[in-house]
Amino acid sequence: xxxxxxxxxxxxxxxxxxxxxxxxxxxxxxxxxxxxxxxxxxxxxxxxxxxxxxxxxxxxxxxxxxxxxxxxxxxxxxxxxxxxxxxxxxxxxxxxxxxxxxxxxxxxxxxxxxxxxxxxxxxxxxxxxxxxxxxxxxxxxxxxxxxxxxxxxxxxxxxxxxxxxxxxxxxxxxxxxxxxxxxxxxxxxxxxxxxxxxxxxxxxxxxxxxxxxxxxxxxxxxxxxxxxxxxxxxxxxxxxxxxxxxxxxxxxxxxxxxxxxxxxxxxxxxxxxxxxxxxxxxxxxxxxxxxxxxxxxxxxxxxxxxxxxxxxxxxxxxxxxxxxxxxxxxxxxxxxxxxxxxxxxxxxxxxxxxxxxxxxxxxxxxxxxxxxxxxxxxxxxxxxxxxxxxxxxxxxxxxxxxxxxxxxxxxxxxxxxxxxxxxxxxxxxxxxxxxxxxxxxxxxxxxxxxxxxxxxxxxxxxxxxx
Numbered sequence: 108x109x110x111x112x113x114x115x116x117x118x119x120x121x122x123x124x125x126x127x128x129x130x131x132x133x134x135x136x137x138x139x140x141x142x143x144x145x146x147x148x149x150x151x152x153x154x155x156x157x158x159x160x161x162x163x164x165x166x167x168x169x170x171x172x173x174x175x176x177x178x179x180x181x182x183x184x185x186x187x188x189x190x191x192x193x194x195x196x197x198x199x200x201x202x203x204x205x206x207x208x209x210x211x212x213x214x215x216x217x218x219x220x221x222x223x224x225x226x227x228x229x230x231x232x233x234x235x236x237x238x239x240x241x242x243x244x245x246x247x248x249x250x251x252x253x254x255x256x257x258x259x260x261x262x263x264x265x266x267x268x269x270x271x272x273x274x275x276x277x278x279x280x281x282x283x284x285x286x287x288x289x290x291x292x293x294x295x296x297x298x299x300x301x302x303x304x305x306x307x308x309x310x311x312x313x314x315x316x317x318x319x320x321x322x323x324x325x326x327x328x329x330x331x332x333x334x335x336x337x338x339x340x341x342x343x344x345x346x347x348x349x350x351x352x353x354x355x356x357x358x359x360x361x362x363x364x365x366x367x368x369x370x371x372x373x374x375x376x377x378x379x380x381x382x383x384x385x386x387x388x389x390x391x392x393x394x395x396x397x398x399x400x401x402x403x404x405x406x407x408x409x410x411x412x413x414x415x416x417x418x419x420x421x422x423x424x425x426x427x428x429x430x431x432x433x434x435x436x437x438x439x440x441x442x443x444x445x446x447x448x449x450x451x452x453x454x455x456x457x458x459x460x461x462x463x464x465x466x467x468x469x470x471x472x473x474x475x476x477x478x479x480x481x482x483x484x485x486x487x488x489x490x491x492x493x494x495x496x497x498x499x500x501x502x503x504x505x506x507x508x509x510x511x512x513x514x515x516x517x518x519x520x521x522x523x524x525x526x527x528x529x530x531x532x533x534x535x536x537x538x539x540x541x542x543x544x545x546x547x548x549x550x551x552x553x554x555x556x557x558x559x560x561x562x563x564x565x566x567x568x569x570x571x572x573x
Contacts, residue, residue, distance in 0.1 A: 132254040135475045140267035143489045150493025151274045157497065170503045174276065174494035175283045176389060185231045185285025186224060192216035196359040198368025207376040210354025210365055211319040212287070235282060235289045242296030243272065246466060249300045250473040275492040280389065281459030291317040292462035295324050299442065299466040302330055307339045315346035319354070326449035329431045333441060381454045382409060388503055391511035392456035399508060424452040430523055434532040439474045443467035443484065443522045451515065461491050480521055487518035
């Protein structure tokens with residue numbers, strides 16, 4: 108019997124959630140949702156009080172008077188791409204902002220574009236109101252709802268979740284900016300929710316649209332690989348590739364013209380938002396926290412720091428992928444590892460991108476056996492949902508940059524640093540997989556297949572015989 112196949116069946120043949128509903132399950136789920144809702148509400152109220160006092164009592168302007176972005180720039184993450192898409196050649200006639208979305212995104216935006224800002228905003232709000240709650244509900248229906256038998260308790264849990272997300276800072280920030288990450292988060296939620304159902308192909312199409320728009324949702328295909336659902340792992344990537352080609356051909360100028368334009372726009376965006384400071388003020392990634400410290404205290408040159416961070420982010424994504432495929436003992440850990448790989452691998456995590464963590468949050472709420480590790484992770488999730496725009500310096504940078512980065516690092520350590528899981532995986536996994544870890548520190552060759560030693564081959568045959 109194939110050992111790798113048997114091992115994966117043992118780990119993930121069934122969802123890692125209790126099949127038998129019980130009163131204890133319901134109490135656990137509701138207590139966790141109540142904790143998140145209370146945490147979010149207190150954080151939201153504290154931020155409102157702070158910024159109201161700074162703006163209306165101390166008469167300070169932006170950024171002291173709001174935890175969101177500059178009110179003068181509201182919804183421009185929607186208005187600007189739509190205006191560029193309407194011109195037909197977004198990479199070379201890009202209105203005001205840099206056109207750094209993938210070609211399919213502009214092709215889709217050109218369909219819904221209109222000259223009136225009011226009508227354009229109505230389209231955006233309608234899409235958000237339709238898709239995001241749908242994604243949350245479908246995943247809720249597959250994870251949390253089965254744990255609660257009583258109908259009144261289900262309504263209580265649903266209201267607590269709705270309040271937690273409605274008051275959450277990443278969702279508010281995304282809508283305030285008019286950013287499409289609200290829609291991409293919905294596509295990711297649908298993919299994760301439908302992966303183990305007969306509607307998995309529909310989820311794959313949804314994820315493909317997200318990948319063809321911004322790229323980073325491709326990490327969620329790891330969940331299909333872990334389940335040995337190779338069709339659902341390949342389908343989103345193939346559809347996204349096809350949509351990208353359609354976008355390149357459909358925009359003015361044709362294939363080569365738009366490839367050059369996209370490369371130029373991404374390079375310019377990288378220089379301004381990653382190497383520069385335009386992406387720092389509302390970011391959650393460790394890089395910008397380190398960049399701020401390095402420049403303020405003259406610790407390291409930015410080019411050296413960025414090079415080191417690229418190595419770190421690549422290695423981190425590899426470890427998350429390996430953990431999700433071969434190690435994770437609980438489904439919530441597996442999903443969270445994939446969510447972290449999706450958002451930390453890029454250099455910039457704008458605060459709205461934290462919405463990509465929501466699949467992990469729902470899984471941890473539903474897993475009654477998450478234990479103390481789960482409680483720490485739940486705290487990290489709740490803390491990431493609240494605004495932390497306090498203590499600004501002269502350049503408008505707040506302490507939230509460092510706090511969110513530290514919370515993401517704590518969440519990653521809570522999920523990935525699981526000695527028991529790694530020990531179990533080292534005994535159950537095919538011996539060949541041990542070589543994958545050996546090349547990770549070099550950041551070059553992840554999948555080099557080295558020959559097994561005689562002892563490893565013997566151990567592998569013995570385990571397969573079991």
